[in-house]
Amino acid sequence: MAASPVNQLNAHISNMLATGLLDEHFTALRRLQDAESPDFVDGLVTNFLNDGDRIFGKLAQLLERPFVDLDVVSNHLMKLKGSSASVGARHVRLACIQLLQLTSQQKNRDEWISTLARGRAAFDEVRREFQTMVQLERQI
Amino acid sequence: MAAVATETPFHVLAVDDSVLDRKLIERLLKTSSFQVTTVDSGSKALEFLGLLPDDEDSPVSVHADQLEVAVNLIITDYCMPGMTGYDLLKKIKESSSLRDIPVVIMSSENIPSRINRCLEEGADEFFLKPVRLSDMSKLKPHILKSKCKEHYHQEQHEQGDSKSNEGSNPTNNSSRDSSNSRKRKAADQETLPQAIRSRHS
Numbered sequence: 001m002a003a004s005p006v007n008q009l010n011a012h013i014s015n016m017l018a019t020g021l022l023d024e025h026f027t028a029l030r031r032l033q034d035a036e037s038p039d040f041v042d043g044l045v046t047n048f049l050n051d052g053d054r055i056f057g058k059l060a061q062l063l064e065r066p067f068v069d070l071d072v073v074s075n076h077l078m079k080l081k082g083s084s085a086s087v088g089a090r091h092v093r094l095a096c097i098q099l100l101q102l103t104s105q106q107k108n109r110d111e112w113i114s115t116l117a118r119g120r121a122a123f124d125e126v127r128r129e130f131q132t133m134v135q136l137e138r139q140i
Numbered sequence: 141m142a143a144v145a146t147e148t149p150f151h152v153l154a155v156d157d158s159v160l161d162r163k164l165i166e167r168l169l170k171t172s173s174f175q176v177t178t179v180d181s182g183s184k185a186l187e188f189l190g191l192l193p194d195d196e197d198s199p200v201s202v203h204a205d206q207l208e209v210a211v212n213l214i215i216t217d218y219c220m221p222g223m224t225g226y227d228l229l230k231k232i233k234e235s236s237s238l239r240d241i242p243v244v245i246m247s248s249e250n251i252p253s254r255i256n257r258c259l260e261e262g263a264d265e266f267f268l269k270p271v272r273l274s275d276m277s278k279l280k281p282h283i284l285k286s287k288c289k290e291h292y293h294q295e296q297h298e299q300g301d302s303k304s305n306e307g308s309n310p311t312n313n314s315s316r317d318s319s320n321s322r323k324r325k326a327a328d329q330e331t332l333p334q335a336i337r338s339r340h341s
Contacts, residue, residue: 025270032167032273040167047160078219082248083160086270 005139012129012136021126026088042137045130048087052123055080056116059099063112070103077103089126095119150283151175151209155185155216155228156246165215165246165271172276177211182223185214186231189238211241212283215267218247218254226258233262240290242282246271 003011013030016022033040055076062073081096083089099115152174154165162178169176179185189211214232218225225245232238245258248269255266264282267275 028272029164032171037167040163044160044163047163051160078248079158082158082269085248086158086160086164088270 005136009133009136009140012133016126016129016133021091021129022088023090024088025085029088042134044087045134048083048089049127049130051080051083052092052127056120056123059116060120063109063116068109068112074100074103091122092119092126095122149173149175150212150280151177152279153185153188153211153214154178155180155182155214155220155225157181157217157220161217161246161269168271168273168276169215171273172279174276174279182216182220182225182228182231185216185228189214189232191231191235191238212287213242213244213279215244215246215279217269218245218258219249226261229258229261229263240286242279242286244279244282 013022013026017024017027029041029044058076059073062068062076077096077100081093081100084093084096095118099112099119102112102115152169154162154169154176156162156165156178157180159180162180166176166178177188179188188209190209214228216225216228223231225247229243229245232241232243239262242264243262244265244267245263246267246269247254250268258266265278267278
């Protein structure tokens with residue numbers, strides 16, 4: 001027996017919450033959405049995904065340089081940390097915190113690159129799940 | 141004794157360089173029945189409030205079309221490029237026409253020294269990001285408190301100034317237009333309508 005589109009959507013979001021991909025801030029955002037602002041959550045998700053794409057791209061470029069400007073790196077990470085916190089993207093927020101910790105330690109490039117790769121993977125995962133969410137919304 | 145007018149919602153100016161956070165704060169404020177204007181920088185906020193970068197408080201610097209815009213509270217992000225939320229707070233508190241507007245600072249960082257610095261500079265409240273719906277209920281008390289202070293000062297002013305008082309019903313002195321909002325400092329106060337008058341003669 002196929003679940004209704006609404007049930008499928010809710011199950012999907014519940015799963016994202018249960019796995020820690022999302023936290024209660026995302027739930028709070030859904031509660032703020034109403035008939036007057038039906039695209040509110042999707043709009044924020046789009047902003048977050050754009051921020052993530054842009055910032056992970058910039059971080060990869062910055063880390064390729066012979067001299068890495070850690071202030072610039074920090075600023076980007078702070079920005080992405082803020083976006084992920086506001087939208088409730090927990091794994092990405094934690095990844096940013098991990099990367100920010102590296103800026104205050106004497107870490108070599110390899111450590112940076114592997115930590116960044118893990119952060120990027122977390123971002124890619126939540127992006128996939130958000131895309132599935134949007135597809136499920138469209139079926140309603 | 142003027143009753144606080146409630147037919148028009150309070151107007152909040154929200155300042156944040158992040159488009160995501162601007163959308164969020166706008167939704168939170170609208171859900172809480174505030175009228176909202178959002179800007180993406182401190183300098184745009186000052187422009188909206190009628191303060192130009194160079195001539196603070198100079199009467200000629202205020203735009204005529206902004207005279208009726210009343211801002212009841214300003215909520216601003218701390219970390220912004222260029223003018224930070226702290227810089228903006230300072231400029232507001234240094235302005236005789238704006239200093240009574242309550243200011244709330246938002247920040248994603250829980251740094252006690254930063255919080256204290258803002259509160260010492262005159263911020264009324266400090267919100268940790270992400271801001272929640274429950275935080276919105278903390279805003280109205282600050283607005284009402286500043287309006288009470290404002291009304292008290294206005295009454296004092298009117299009592300000491302009774303001859304030039306138009307004598308109109310004080311309830312016409314809409315609290316929306318009182319000095320809680322940015323006001324024009326008129327060169328000639330006697331000819332101003334009663335709603336807009338400078339507290340500083």
